[in-house]
Amino acid sequence: MLNVLSILIGLLSLVIVIPAQIPFLGIANWIALPFIVVGLVIGQLSSSNGGRNLCLVIFAVAVVRLMLGGGVI
Known part of the structure; x- marks a missing residue:
């Protein structure tokens, strides 16, 4: 159950991260990072690792996108 929840949080984060790859929308990566970290923690608690x-x-x-953009753009 925790693995499914982690996958769902990962997919939500992916929906945020994909448009953030466009120049001048990189700030959305900062919005996605907390979701990703929560998904990582929940995934770590799961017995599966998917x-x-x-x-x-x-x-x-x-x-990587934040590093290339200088953390702002």
């Missing part, structure tokens, strides 16, 4: 891995990939995409 939800955690999904959240880790989304986290990596969001953080």
